[in-house]
Amino acid sequence: MIDSAIVPAPWLTSDDLWTIATAVLASVACGLAGCWLVLRRLSLLGDAISHAVLPGIAGAFLLTGTRDVLPMLLGATVIGMVTAFMSSALSRVGRVDRDAAMGATFTSLFALGVVMMSLAARQVDLDPGCVLYGLLEFVPFDTVDLLGVQVPRAAAWLGAALLVDVILMLAFFKELRATSFDPAHAASLGLRVGLVHLGLMAAVAANTVVAFEAVGSILVVAMLVAPGATARLWTDRLVPMLWLATAIAAATAIVGYLAALRLNTSAAGMIATISMVGYLGSVGAVSLRSALSAASSRRATIPG
Amino acid sequence: MTQAALALHGVSAAYRDELVLERIEASVPAASLCAIVGPNGAGKSTLIKAVLGLVPLAAGSVTVLGGTIAAMRGDVGYVPQSESVDWEFPISALEVVLMGSYGRLGLLRRAGRAERTQAMECLEQVGLAAFADRQISQLSGGQQQRVFLARALMQRPRLYLMDEPFAGVDAVTEEAILRVLGALRQRNCTIVAVHHDLSTVRDRFDHVLLLNKHLIAAGPVATTFTAEALQRTYGGRLAIIADAESGRTAVAAGY
Numbered sequence: 001m002i003d004s005a006i007v008p009a010p011w012l013t014s015d016d017l018w019t020i021a022t023a024v025l026a027s028v029a030c031g032l033a034g035c036w037l038v039l040r041r042l043s044l045l046g047d048a049i050s051h052a053v054l055p056g057i058a059g060a061f062l063l064t065g066t067r068d069v070l071p072m073l074l075g076a077t078v079i080g081m082v083t084a085f086m087s088s089a090l091s092r093v094g095r096v097d098r099d100a101a102m103g104a105t106f107t108s109l110f111a112l113g114v115v116m117m118s119l120a121a122r123q124v125d126l127d128p129g130c131v132l133y134g135l136l137e138f139v140p141f142d143t144v145d146l147l148g149v150q151v152p153r154a155a156a157w158l159g160a161a162l163l164v165d166v167i168l169m170l171a172f173f174k175e176l177r178a179t180s181f182d183p184a185h186a187a188s189l190g191l192r193v194g195l196v197h198l199g200l201m202a203a204v205a206a207n208t209v210v211a212f213e214a215v216g217s218i219l220v221v222a223m224l225v226a227p228g229a230t231a232r233l234w235t236d237r238l239v240p241m242l243w244l245a246t247a248i249a250a251a252t253a254i255v256g257y258l259a260a261l262r263l264n265t266s267a268a269g270m271i272a273t274i275s276m277v278g279y280l281g282s283v284g285a286v287s288l289r290s291a292l293s294a295a296s297s298r299r300a301t302i303p304g
Numbered sequence: 305m306t307q308a309a310l311a312l313h314g315v316s317a318a319y320r321d322e323l324v325l326e327r328i329e330a331s332v333p334a335a336s337l338c339a340i341v342g343p344n345g346a347g348k349s350t351l352i353k354a355v356l357g358l359v360p361l362a363a364g365s366v367t368v369l370g371g372t373i374a375a376m377r378g379d380v381g382y383v384p385q386s387e388s389v390d391w392e393f394p395i396s397a398l399e400v401v402l403m404g405s406y407g408r409l410g411l412l413r414r415a416g417r418a419e420r421t422q423a424m425e426c427l428e429q430v431g432l433a434a435f436a437d438r439q440i441s442q443l444s445g446g447q448q449q450r451v452f453l454a455r456a457l458m459q460r461p462r463l464y465l466m467d468e469p470f471a472g473v474d475a476v477t478e479e480a481i482l483r484v485l486g487a488l489r490q491r492n493c494t495i496v497a498v499h500h501d502l503s504t505v506r507d508r509f510d511h512v513l514l515l516n517k518h519l520i521a522a523g524p525v526a527t528t529f530t531a532e533a534l535q536r537t538y539g540g541r542l543a544i545i546a547d548a549e550s551g552r553t554a555v556a557a558g559y
Contacts, residue, residue, distance in 0.1 A: 039393065095320075171412055178403050182389045185455070188356045188382035189407035190374075236439035238394045 015140040022139045023253035025158035026211040031227030031249030038228035046224040048106035050208045052083040054113025061120040080205020134216030136267040154214045161210045215268040226275035233282045309334040309494035314364035317354040330522040335492040339499040342515035348498040381461035386449045398436040404458025426454040431480045446477030466497040
């Protein structure tokens with residue numbers, strides 16, 4: 001357990017605060033990477049990758065016999081890129097829809113992952129349920145020493161992932177934007193469209209792996225897609241969308257955790273539920289707003 | 305004779321295993337306005353994409369402004385069909401135009417004040433200076449087409465490859481595009497455009513490539529754009545009404 005002297009709210013322990021911090025980091029890291037999936041209309045690919053990384057994680061377990069993050073990260077990132085590559089190859093060669101190809105790819109990889117996971121569970125202390133749903137509540141029990149401070153291992157990794165995400169996004173912002181908006185034109189300028197796509201997929205896979213321990217591989221999907229999709233409803237600008245998605249991701253994680261604490265239920269499940277409520281609420285609010293403005297402009301143009 | 309702006313040497317290209325361009329041998333002289341004309345599925349867009357290296361060549365080679373496309377990229381501007389992108393993308397007209405500078409900016413450099421000023425000038429040239437901050441979904445189809453043209457102007461290329469710049473545009477846009485093309489001609493730029501409207505080929509272009517998977521004919525409009533050549537390009541899908549008095553050819557293509 002972590003001991004800390006400063007706790008702002010008496011009903012929250014320092015463990016709760018670390019858990020909230022971890023959830024916020026997971027949510028923001030996934031949400032920022034997910035914005036680009038939303039913009040590229042590739043939300044399903046986030047789903048595909050977050051499921052398909054499972055055999056990568058299990059493979060790393062089987063090979064190394066430990067729960068070290070680094071081999072898992074490597075295994076899952078490779079599988080994540082395999083997913084992106086396999087689904088686009090399948091839709092080209094198999095002549096099926098991209099969605100169908102993605103579905104075929106990730107369900108088969110996910111199934112393989114479940115089989116490998118139960119094999120791995122015989123060798124290492126590993127609970128397949130934990131991989132699927134995550135165990136946010138247990139985050140504070142596994143800590144690392146970071147400059148003399150005991151920090152949850154998950155928070156340290158997620159913080160590093162978020163830092164890398166932000167650095168990459170700042171460095172390649174114009175490439176990301178141009179290849180997302182008009183890949184053919186970007187390629188005509190000499191931008192490396194394929195490389196940017198592969199890099200984004202690798203980043204999504206890496207974020208997914210780092211976050212899965214906290215929130216589980218299934219609920220990562222909500223964190224990937226919901227903040228970007230919700231932010232997009234409220235703004236027509238890219239940079240404000242990224243900021244808004246960050247704020248929504250953080251708020252969702254905080255509200256979701258507190259609600260779970262109050263109702264004594266799964267934190268990851270609650271965070272995903274809150275993000276869905278936020279999205280649906282935004283859809284309703286934005287439709288209502290446009291309906292009202294349409295009505296008022298009609299009133300303005302009708303004389304009398 | 306000046307050097308050809310674009311030379312195709314036995315170019316073949318496939319789309320999903322089906323050969324859509326077969327052994328195209330043609331050249332476009334520098335500083336010309338060249339139309340690529342042919343029926344639907346003739347491989348017109350594929351030809352432009354093949355020149356840009358966006359579609360791999362199954363055979364042959366392409367020379368652009370005397371070099372390979374990889375070497376000359378910065379001098380070749382691409383104006384794709386406006387339906388090819390998601391216009392709901394959260395971006396303003398000015399930001400789209402700025403993308404024209406991304407090739408020369410290189411890695412890790414951002415568009416700065418100089419680029420923004422130049423992007424405004426490009427928007428002004430197409431008559432959209434007042435729409436710089438508009439989100440692109442709020443623009444009409446014709447305005448979107450002009451934003452794409454402005455993005456190509458931003459690149460300051462010597463060769464423009466356009467995929468149906470006049471498709472479905474309003475009169476104001478048509479006029480604006482024609483004005484820009486005229487100005488580019490003055491600066492000795494070469495323009496190669498896929499064009500659908502056979503009735504305006506004579507007025508707007510001086511060179512023509514007639515295409516239907518194979519090259520049917522290529523050359524100056526005056527001598528190449530004949531009723532007989534069009535008949536061969538479109539096969540039986542074309543009705544030609546020759547007007548003896550004006551010497552012009554009014555044509556209606558059936559698709």
